[in-house]
Amino acid sequence: MIYAKTVEKWDVFEVTVPGYTENNPFTDYKIQGRFCSKNEEKCVDGFYDGGGIYKVRFMPSFEEAYTFEIKGSFSEEIYKGAFQVTVPGKNNHGPVRVANTYHFAYEDGTPYYPVGTTCYVWSLQSEELQELTLQTLADSAFNKIRFCIFPKHYDYNFNEPISYPYEGTPCDNSVLTKDNFHEFVGTAPGNNWDYKRFNPKHFQLFEKRIKDLMELGIEADIIVMHPYDRWGFSMMAKDEDDLYWNYVIARFSAYRNVWWSLANEYDLMFCKKLEDWERYAKIICQKDVYNHLRSIHNCKSFYDYARPWITHCSIQRQDTYKSAEYVDEWRTRYKKPVVLDEIAYEGNIQHGWGNISGQELVRRFWEASLRGGYAGHGETFMDENDILWWSHGGKLHGESPERFQFLLNILKETPGLGLAPMEAKWDEVAAKVESVPFHDGGYYLYYYGFNRPSFREYYYDDIHMYEAEVIDTWNMTITKAGIFKGKFILDLPGREYMAVRIRRIESK
């Protein structure tokens, strides 16, 4: 039995023990851990990690002494031990939670404003490319990334992953071309997989990247299923799916930065029915004892985000022209945080979802933010080696990413946990602080998008002083515009993409 004697709160406490290797260790034996302290008691499944090794992972939520007991059919032995949970490190704020209906905070109370990106299979590319991706992420504003456990089969994605999730051999990819790849969706001829025997190496590599992201302060929005497949992983039988879900949860749920995205474009997975998605959700709710955030992402049709197991909307826009503009409607409909994980990517590829400008994407981010939601990034520029950020990671080429840091800084300066849409003129979006107890506002943010007013009038009351700033969201400047009382007019530059921030000066 191997385990550490101390662990930080919200870090992974792992116990490694030997066990049976006969038969199929992934299906024929069980391993469970029970973890107890003064304030909590949790039972979690462990998993077989290959080579006769079983592991149980646990994320403690209290700074106190814990004991544990590991047992199950994997071995006749019962392993017991104790460890001490210490204060979290400086950058460890715990898992992200839904804090006040529409917004997020880490478990320690620090506000969390998601600025997400998407690199579907970055962790299945070459080691070198993965390291480059991590470096790019480290230098960016992104604090959430969506990526898949299974490899991706799609335009620009004909190569093989560095590893496969199952024992077996893949179909032949040499016949694939840009023109015929659609014919191989689902399972192509020649696949030979044992969907009852995982390849532990695949999951070890994957969880190394979860940890790398954790160290960078980036949430791992894990896409557990997706339809862009030629290996058959999207067409497994019910018991194989359930085995997979249980294995994934047992391995990954102790990482505090994990979010569960049941699927990317669930509605393109024609082999799955609504009852399947609900069953996977039930497995997560039962087996993820930490209640990580849960959602599911659409292509055409929204999943019903009102379902109680869904913690937040993970939306793909349904309209070419309007996306972020609907955030306030979706807030009203679902009463949950609205995260727009796909609203078209900055780029120039042939697909309409991947060829908008940086300006348009940044505009959508601001629209989403001021309507009380959050937008997500992706990048799809043509590349001679077919390395596109959206799927492979690598370097960023677009103009939008640095603007997200600017927006994030402004969000971090809001007094509450997030913004709430406010009544506005029809060529602007306006936001105030989401209502929190004992907070009476005094913070207003306006965004004018593609409209270009030369001036605008503001009025709140006749009593307080207000400080106004004119923000150029594209050129990333904040210009002080003065201190005002009563009704006042601000001159604006008559350019696109301007914002105004007005903050009440508290009397001392």
Add this chain to the structure above:
Amino acid sequence: MIYAKTVEKWDVFEVTVPGYTENNPFTDYKIQGRFCSKNEEKCVDGFYDGGGIYKVRFMPSFEEAYTFEIKGSFSEEIYKGAFQVTVPGKNNHGPVRVANTYHFAYEDGTPYYPVGTTCYVWSLQSEELQELTLQTLADSAFNKIRFCIFPKHYDYNFNEPISYPYEGTPCDNSVLTKDNFHEFVGTAPGNNWDYKRFNPKHFQLFEKRIKDLMELGIEADIIVMHPYDRWGFSMMAKDEDDLYWNYVIARFSAYRNVWWSLANEYDLMFCKKLEDWERYAKIICQKDVYNHLRSIHNCKSFYDYARPWITHCSIQRQDTYKSAEYVDEWRTRYKKPVVLDEIAYEGNIQHGWGNISGQELVRRFWEASLRGGYAGHGETFMDENDILWWSHGGKLHGESPERFQFLLNILKETPGLGLAPMEAKWDEVAAKVESVPFHDGGYYLYYYGFNRPSFREYYYDDIHMYEAEVIDTWNMTITKAGIFKGKFILDLPGREYMAVRIRRIESK
């Protein structure tokens, strides 16, 4: 009796006769003309033009000999005469008609692709400014202009018109400011008008401008009523309204370039009910014997464009983000030409309807065109003398107008009378020729708006050759891309606002 002995087809034939001046000549006497030729016989009302002079106007539709008879209670005499109608001049194509459900043509069959602008009260400004406006129009692509008979009271519109439509005196405008003008909407204190006695001078000046526009080949889309009023003209009684409508029709309907817009923003005229609008429409249908185009323009709520008297939609957008994008839906709903007379103006004023960029306005024009409709222009740049094109005319300052000439040239090169939307990928709009008998297409136009594909694939058949051109709608360039057969790919520059035109090369 004064009249010319010859007149061009579709020009105004006018008869001037003396008559009674006692009592109120506008209400107490009738004058009518009957015009006969081999192919037509029409009865029209005349009107009192002041100074004891009555006039009857007629627009002949055939190149042949006509006789006429003028009679009525205005005089005991009956006037008779004859005249010859000659071939129309080079630039005289007759009135514009709805040619094939969705598109327009002049009566001589020449296609008419509306490129409209709005200068609400340009003809009520100083003589000098009016001449400048005409010069600007002459140098532009605009072939339709919306403008009002009544003066306008609104932000940037506090000055008095050069003339009033009625005898009387106006309210005092010296008390008006940008802040209080809303309080004087409708009828302000101090107005003293006789709504039963027109001021002929006002209408003479107005019809001079109709003629000037006719000479420039510009349709006069006359806004007969509107809500932006401080003189009470929007709040007259039923019999006063009807008198006004009859007078307007008697005076203006013989001008071939007249279109009737019952109102601008009819739904803001809170004194008028649906039955009033339908009554005005009935008067036009009865009294305008030439069947000029008829529509009515909304602010918030569409009038039911399905009403049989409405010849075409005259739409103001209802959404900040999407306007032209709905053209195909509106075509389906109304089965009439869709003209977007207001989709926000290029400019930088404080109002959301008047501060979009030239690029966004041009984008909306292309969207509208390829979806089988037509967009309209307006311009609202801040001006130290408060002269804004949208209301006063003058000079143009924006970047959009020259791009409309470019678009119009492309429309004029379509083989049919207009474009019809075609099934398209979701990041493009695509158009073919509106179906006309014996025309089998072979013309395709694509527009990519803010999307920026680097290439795209096209395929029509394996038999014909197709010539492809890449069009930069903003930089106004057309680049030949080659001649192709079967499936082919075009490289595109990955910029916004690109279009592609593909034309079948007819075998000889």
